Amino acid sequence: MTAAAEGPAIALDVMGGDRAPAATVEGAVRWAKATDRRAILVGDVDVMRGLLSSGGEDPSSWRLESGPTTIGMDQHPVQAVRSTRDASIRRCAELVRSGEAQALVSMGNTGATMAAGVLVVGRAAGVDRPGLAVLIPGREAPTLLIDVGANAEARPEHLRDFGLMGAVYLRQVLGTPNPRAAVLSIGEEATKGSPLTFAAAELLVASPLNFVGNVEPSGLFNNSVDLAVCDGFTGNLVLKSFEATAEFAVGELRTAIRRRPYTLPGVAFMYPAFRAVRRRTDYAQYGGTPLLGVDGVVIIGHGRSNAMAVENALHAAARAVESRLVERVSDGLTSISQ
């Protein structure tokens, strides 16, 4: 058995994601090679052993935890987490709760991972509502949008807390020195918004955050702010709108090209430009999205994650643990509420 380097213990949900378990195991192996650390692999032990062996790894040098059942995309997240004792995501969350791991990473059902985070890992001290954050790719730098779906409803204090938690994440994990925070709204003017955004803006002005006012969806792409807060219903719809538009545009272009075969050589010529755009907007480079406000690091990757995305999610989880993200979030929220 090879001794691994010291460092945070991360539980990886091997069974979660469209390309699991092959891509998750491969991502763990890549991360191990890059850092000389090994994640705790949670899933079907026989399957994991086989994948490690065929990837040239010695399974006995890895900690493998049994959690063979996958929670599907069609299952009700809270019920499934409660009723499925051997679900891989639930076992990951139990490892974090018991202190055997400081972080978990999953590419599976987002709702189930959130439910495992909130119900099993539990909320961090001082936190009323955890929030799910996502990095929106931008022209200069990405913008963190929070909450994109942890709670369908939110009160103004929750939006302020999302801002405080998001700012800690940006500072500690991404190295943004003094994040500019904004409320996502329907106009940049302070008069444009809903009762929720107006009340949240008042609390944010009075908070220690670098609050810069309202931001519209276009501002998320041009890095006019570093961080935008909203309720989870709004954030989830905005995120899905981004994805739907991008898919529609790509699909339309594909159809237009197919109907005009003489345009095809242009695709070959333009391929480097297409690839550059793809690379800059690829979710895989950001490695996943943090569930902030729970009592451990929880990183949720995209369902379509490939091995590189899994590796990057493990990097993000390690940075979050090493920078004491959870304690800093708790400290930030506790000092505000006093």
Added chain:
Amino acid sequence: MTAAAEGPAIALDVMGGDRAPAATVEGAVRWAKATDRRAILVGDVDVMRGLLSSGGEDPSSWRLESGPTTIGMDQHPVQAVRSTRDASIRRCAELVRSGEAQALVSMGNTGATMAAGVLVVGRAAGVDRPGLAVLIPGREAPTLLIDVGANAEARPEHLRDFGLMGAVYLRQVLGTPNPRAAVLSIGEEATKGSPLTFAAAELLVASPLNFVGNVEPSGLFNNSVDLAVCDGFTGNLVLKSFEATAEFAVGELRTAIRRRPYTLPGVAFMYPAFRAVRRRTDYAQYGGTPLLGVDGVVIIGHGRSNAMAVENALHAAARAVESRLVERVSDGLTSISQ
């Protein structure tokens, strides 16, 4: 003086829009040539006379109404409409209220047009809240999304009423026989949403509409429904998210090409495909977006409208008047509330 054909009287806000007054007057001339009807032109009379003359028209055969002041994009819509007696959009709305016109068309400040519609034209009988509708371009056919910004807040009854009004518009103006209506939400399952969407869905099930459940943003593009309802804050953000993503994607591609000049020949090859996508997603072909629930036809065009978009907005306004849109909306809402 040439006699114009009989038909609805439409007041056109010549001063509104980024390309006004040239594009608005040109659009009116195009519509006049296509239909042998003339809109009532509202704006700076000298400017309109000059543009008509240089476009080969005899100004004396047009009804020109004085309304020389434009409400800018930076002005507060309600205050500006209240305080600016000679604003072109206010004069248009007064013509509708007095019955001299049955419809108004504006490419100017959307907020000001909504304010003029609600405050000057007034609500239609039986309508509590007007709603602004927009057609989202789709793979097969466009989908009507309502409300995209007339009200930042809404109650469940308002979402039901938006559905009823939108269905009338689709049937009467666009010829959709039995529009499938949905609530815009964060998942297709009935369990996914907010208290507002849950309550609205209950009312919609009990309504005479062909209600099919929840729709996600991606469903707006693939014509899985004909009509989706939401509160104006949500709708406005979703619409702005569509626009922001499209602009970001185009901008990224442009930058990628500029940095790689050797990809440029590909653009030339692919031009017909790009143009096809542009044409299919061009707002100009839909001619504008109706403010439903006011006591006259109000069509709001895109600020960037060119002459073709203005012409199409005039066509849409005429169809709405001829199909007795306003009366049918009132009838629909009155029968529901009884």
